[in-house]
Amino acid sequence: MILNERRDVTAVADDHNASSPLSIHDMTVAYHRRPVLWDIDYAAPEGSLIGIVGPNGAGKSTMIKACLDLVPRASGSVRFHGGTYRAQRRSVGYVPQRESVDWDFPASALDVVAMGCYGRIPWCWPVRRKDREAAREALDRVGMVDYADRQISKLSGGQQQRVFLARALVQDARTYLMDEPFAGVDAATEAAIVTLLRTLRDGGKTVLVVHHDLQTVPEYFDHVVLLNMRIVAAGATAEVFTPENLQKTYGGRLTLLDKAAHVMASGGRR
Amino acid sequence: MLRILHMRRVLFPAVVLFIGAGEALGDVGGAMDGILEITTWGKIWRALTLVDHTTRVVVIGTTVLGAAAGVVGTFAYLRKRAMLGDALSHATLPGIALAFVILGEKRLGWMTVGAAVTGVLGVLAVLGLRRVPRVKEDAAIGIVLSVFFGAGLVLMSLIQQMGSGEEAGLRSFIYGKAAAMLTNDAWLIGVSAGVVLVCCVLLFKEFRLICFDQSYASSQGWPVGLIDLLMMGLVVLTTVVGLQAVGMILVVALLIVPAAAARFWTDRLGRMTVAAGVFGALSGWLGSTISAVLPRMPTGAVIVLCTGVLFLMSMILSPHRGVLAGLIRRMRLARRVADQHLLRALAEIEESRGEGTRVEESELWKMRSWSAAGFSRVMGRGQRRGWIDGDGRQCRLTATGRTLAKRVLTNHRLWELYLIRYADIAPSHVDRDADEIEHILSEGLVQELRQALAEETTIPPSPHVAGVGI
Structure with missing residues (x-):
């Protein structure tokens, strides 16, 4: 048993790509003994915009959560910029699904964004003025500064999503993991988010996005990970996002396949 | 939930x-x-x-x-x-x-x-x-x-x-x-x-x-x-x-x-x-x-x-989340919606029959599912506010009423157009009768809709007036 673990550790040291912002090695995740992710091996290229795509229940959110130690891994290991998540926490920004919280909570948009600064504030210290200023700046970057003092339940779904993005931005991380930031947002917000993601990428950040709309994948993402309990294919969108791979990922479930094929045929430009 | x-x-x-x-x-x-x-x-x-x-x-x-x-x-x-x-x-x-x-x-x-x-x-x-x-x-x-x-x-x-x-x-x-x-x-x-x-x-x-x-x-x-x-x-x-x-x-x-x-x-x-x-x-x-x-x-x-x-x-x-405040808000909203319905009905009639047309109140009444009391309330309010001239049997819009009614009608049509074009992404909480479209949608989108409205010749008639035969 001990021997096994030891071998595992050396394997990890060898197989991780230290220069990658996110390197996953041999990761398996199980809920109640039922595996939801099998043997995930992946190294994200730095400075790119990466879409994680797959059918419902494919384990897209779970993959992100397991990387962030929010869900226990049955096996495998994860490195951010060559270090464990614990060590690299400050340089990783996380945007959870919007539905994961109760938006009726008594807080303003600014209060929520300021939570992104809490990691820099010591225990028992209140939120400082410079934190609030940083939060306001982040709200400005997502075009929400006019709503800073509004109670969060009075924001639209798209605006709430932007507040969550701003909370991750305020952290000024190098790598961002976002769980369905486009879910249930209006067209204006979707456009604003895409612009923001591109700005981040152009600033050298790496952004991984769980995404469910196949039609927009070629337009939004440089790289794509096709996931269905295991990684079906991963790489540059132009090479990997093909009808054959989609068929493998979605199996019989893909009624959208024709649509996607159509998108591909009309020139999978980005 | x-x-x-x-x-x-x-x-x-x-x-x-x-x-x-x-x-x-x-x-x-x-x-x-x-x-x-x-x-x-x-x-x-x-x-x-x-x-x-x-x-x-x-x-x-x-x-x-x-x-x-x-x-x-x-x-x-x-x-x-x-x-x-x-x-x-x-x-x-x-x-x-x-x-x-x-x-x-x-x-x-x-x-x-x-x-x-x-x-x-x-x-x-x-x-x-x-x-x-x-x-x-x-x-x-x-x-x-x-x-x-x-x-x-x-x-x-x-x-x-x-x-x-x-x-x-x-x-x-x-x-x-x-x-x-x-x-x-x-x-x-x-x-x-x-x-x-x-x-x-x-x-x-x-x-x-x-x-x-x-x-x-x-x-x-x-x-x-x-x-x-x-x-x-x-x-x-x-x-x-x-x-x-x-x-x-x-x-x-x-x-x-x-x-x-x-x-x-x-x-x-x-x-x-x-x-x-x-x-x-x-x-x-x-x-x-x-x-x-x-x-x-x-x-x-x-x-x-x-x-x-x-x-x-x-x-x-x-004052914000209370039951009483909620009731008052709902009452005000219901009133505003009723006012707007009345003005819109009159504007639509004027559109087909010319400005200043006198309309039988009974005809107007049938255009909506108003109760007798509800109709006389909304009529009374319109007259008190100087939107409508009426003698109890016939009525017509005043000048102020007409300006207002036209705005209500345009707003309503912009919303219809918006829902037709963008229904798949329309936010669920839009109350299109009560809200000014400009307050909800971005300026650019409203401009775009206005343009479309000007170009479009066949605005689908509102289901409420379909049977009246304007």
């Missing part, structure tokens, strides 16, 4: 209050004699000025307890741990009884320790049971609450059979007996409340974070378990020191009801915490003062009733 949550938040305080009312009423008969016998202003005056030592101890003790419970209760309430507090308080009974059995006499300090021990065990049992597949949180709470309380009652009856005659003293923990509070008990409450308040101020940021978004907190490296433990520890402390004053059945009300009431008044966590503390303190003070004036009134139940009155008043009167 949201609605169910909301119902639970409203219902639970209501149930607690109901129990409180029952207990208070049970003693009302006796209390009435008391009122007649002694009465009155002198007594009230003595209670208010805290001249009597006993009264002073009880009033100060319960006030401070209420403040602490309100403050820490805010976080428990927002963390959706309100019911867990109920399981906790019921689970203290076996601890109290066991401490008595082991010591063989009534020693308050050790019984409090016993209460805390089994209370914490109860909380842990709930948290553990919740992890078992197929046991949901409400079931876990129900199981622990009733089993622990049952165990406590069995122990109590054993104590009764031992015949030391002290079992009645233990009963005061169930229903509460504030009058028995001694100076030392009040000090204990005071010190505990101080600890609770200081911790809540210091850990405000941490509590806020885990109450709002637990998984984000743990992704940021905050020890969520530890913070949770501290929060539950403060709840346990408040509950245990409050047992004797309010009783284990009702002490949970002090944690939940002030927080629930405070939520009606503000959207900021800081203010909500302060408001809940004030509500709790006010209830404690008012309740103990009332029961000092009316003898034989159970203090705990009266305190809980006071929280209930504050809650009801908050629920009805709050």
Whole structure:
């Protein structure tokens, strides 16, 4: 048993790509003994915009959560910029699904964004003025500064999503993991988010996005990970996002396949 | 789902209050004699000025307890741990009884320790049971609450059979007996409340974070378990020191009801915490003062009733979230929608028959599903505001009315167009009759729609006027 673990550790040291912002090695995740992710091996290229795509229940959110130690891994290991998540926490920004919280909570948009600064504030210290200023700046970057003092339940779904993005931005991380930031947002917000993601990428950040709309994948993402309990294919969108791979990922479930094929045929430009 | 949550938040305080009312009423008969016998202003005056030592101890003790419970209760309430507090308080009974059995006499300090021990065990049992597949949180709470309380009652009856005659003293923990509070008990409450308040101020940021978004907190490296433990520890402390004053059945009300009431008044966590503390303190003070004036009134139940009155008043009167404000808002909205319907109907008729057309009121009436009373109300309002000229049988738009009616019509058509073009992404909460489109959609989009509206020749007629044959 001990021997096994030891071998595992050396394997990890060898197989991780230290220069990658996110390197996953041999990761398996199980809920109640039922595996939801099998043997995930992946190294994200730095400075790119990466879409994680797959059918419902494919384990897209779970993959992100397991990387962030929010869900226990049955096996495998994860490195951010060559270090464990614990060590690299400050340089990783996380945007959870919007539905994961109760938006009726008594807080303003600014209060929520300021939570992104809490990691820099010591225990028992209140939120400082410079934190609030940083939060306001982040709200400005997502075009929400006019709503800073509004109670969060009075924001639209798209605006709430932007507040969550701003909370991750305020952290000024190098790598961002976002769980369905486009879910249930209006067209204006979707456009604003895409612009923001591109700005981040152009600033050298790496952004991984769980995404469910196949039609927009070629337009939004440089790289794509096709996931269905295991990684079906991963790489540059132009090479990997093909009808054959989609068929493998979605199996019989893909009624959208024709649509996607159509998108591909009309020139999978980005 | 949201609605169910909301119902639970409203219902639970209501149930607690109901129990409180029952207990208070049970003693009302006796209390009435008391009122007649002694009465009155002198007594009230003595209670208010805290001249009597006993009264002073009880009033100060319960006030401070209420403040602490309100403050820490805010976080428990927002963390959706309100019911867990109920399981906790019921689970203290076996601890109290066991401490008595082991010591063989009534020693308050050790019984409090016993209460805390089994209370914490109860909380842990709930948290553990919740992890078992197929046991949901409400079931876990129900199981622990009733089993622990049952165990406590069995122990109590054993104590009764031992015949030391002290079992009645233990009963005061169930229903509460504030009058028995001694100076030392009040000090204990005071010190505990101080600890609770200081911790809540210091850990405000941490509590806020885990109450709002637990998984984000743990992704940021905050020890969520530890913070949770501290929060539950403060709840346990408040509950245990409050047992004797309010009783284990009702002490949970002090944690939940002030927080629930405070939520009606503000959207900021800081203010909500302060408001809940004030509500709790006010209830404690008012309740103990009332029961000092009316003898034989159970203090705990009266305190809980006071929280209930504050809650009801908050629920009805709050300017933003209150029931009354909501009714008024809905009434205003209904009126505005009716006005707009009338103006739109007239504008559509003018569009086909020319400006200044006189319209039979009966024809107008048929265009909408107005009741007779509703129609005459909306007509009357239109005339009073100078939008419509009418003689009771025929009517037409005035110049002011026409400007307004045209705007309403355009707005309505822009919305229709928007829904036709963008229906798949239309936000669900748009109230298109009542809202000016410019207030909801971006300027660029409205411009685009206006252009489309100008170009488009076949605007689909509104379903309401389809049968009229304009």
